[in-house]
């Protein structure tokens with residue numbers, strides 16, 4: 384019944400405004416006057432969103448948009464089963480996570496069951512940034528070292544430590560100038576626009592890691608670990624070269640370092656073909672961090688690791704988060720998992736994602752602006768270039784395409800260091816029909832001439 388509420392793609396084009404246009408402008412003005420968060424704005428006229436259901440969002444003026452970019456709300460918007468579960472739990476209990484209650488035991492058990500063998504100990508927090516900060520602290524404590532490797536072009540959060548290992552210049556412009564001395568970025572193994580191209584580049588990119596480690600060895604400095612996403616999120620969903628992590632993980636572990644997989648964006652079924660991003664590289668990390676989709680938009684994050692690594696934290700002090708893993712958060716997390724399973728959302732990400740990727744690749748045959756389609760499942764990136772040989776990024780064109788798509792009822796956002804990649808990360812319930820609607824609208828925009 385819920386699915387039947389969705390408008391058909393044709394209806395998405397019907398802009399039935401029932402409020403004066405000034406309302407949206409006034410809201411934007413109030414937001415700019417009093418909302419402190421310096422967020423990037425990707426649109427000339429950002430829509431002021433009022434509600435959502437499934438893969439759709441509706442603005443204050445009644446316009447409906449297909450949400451192709453929301454990498455948080457994996458179940459879709461306004462899921463009634465989740466709303467009911469949260470309502471029930473709020474009425475019953477929500478409290479400081481210091482207390483003992485059943486939900487935390489049940490949810491930790493379920494997360495541990497999803498992780499590879501041995502990763503059986505769970506910390507619950509409120510965001511991806513917090514999860515990554517905690518992962519770094521765990522690695523520092525367990526290794527008795529401080530130095531951390533990360534990949535250039537990576538993004539791991541805004542908090543002090545997660546920001547320090549975030550070197551995507553689009554997200555962290557200070558990354559290349561003011562970096563703490565414990566952070567050691569290695570060459571971004573970007574197989575599309577890095578110095579080495581294609582799946583045969585593994586050896587060269589692994590070789591680029593060696594001097595960084597040898598420098599630490601020569602200085603007699605230990606290595607605490609290595610943090611990365613196993614499919615490059617902010618570069619537009621570019622997979623790491625085959626076998627890259629197997630070799631780099633071995634080099635890190637040979638020096639006593641721990642391997643941290645940031646699964647905040649890539650994990651939890653979005654890849655369709657795999658539940659975890661690291662499966663794509665056939666490795667098992669020592670520490671997994673998750674957030675975003677696991678709470679479907681509710682502030683929820685987690686770190687999953689071994690008991691030995693978790694216990695090492697005692698040397699650093701102790702872990703406590705007032706609301707991390709609260710009764711409501713745990714119920715949200717468990718209900719998200721139930722719904723994902725019952726509605727087979729990972730399978731949907733696989734089937735609809737493969738279909739979407741094929742259709743986007745077909746657009747590439749017709750429009751030279753399409754440089755490449757990266758990623759898999761519903762974790763895709765469509766990279767626009769002015770020239771397929773030189774790969775000059777089509778940054779202004781990408782911004783204009785996003786604005787035009789918005790007018791046609793599709794919410795989309797640029798990503799990547801050059802903001803020339805369409806970030807395609809819709810709710811995992813995206814239907815094939817609506818995936819087609821998105822490609823049809825994109826085709827229409829590209830046909831208008833670029």
Ligand code: PLP
Nearest residue numbers: 510511512538539540647648674
């Ligand atoms: N790690 C990755 C890969 C992310 O994409 C993000 C957020 O975009 C984070 C960590 C930080 O998560 P949060 O915004 O919940 O702090």
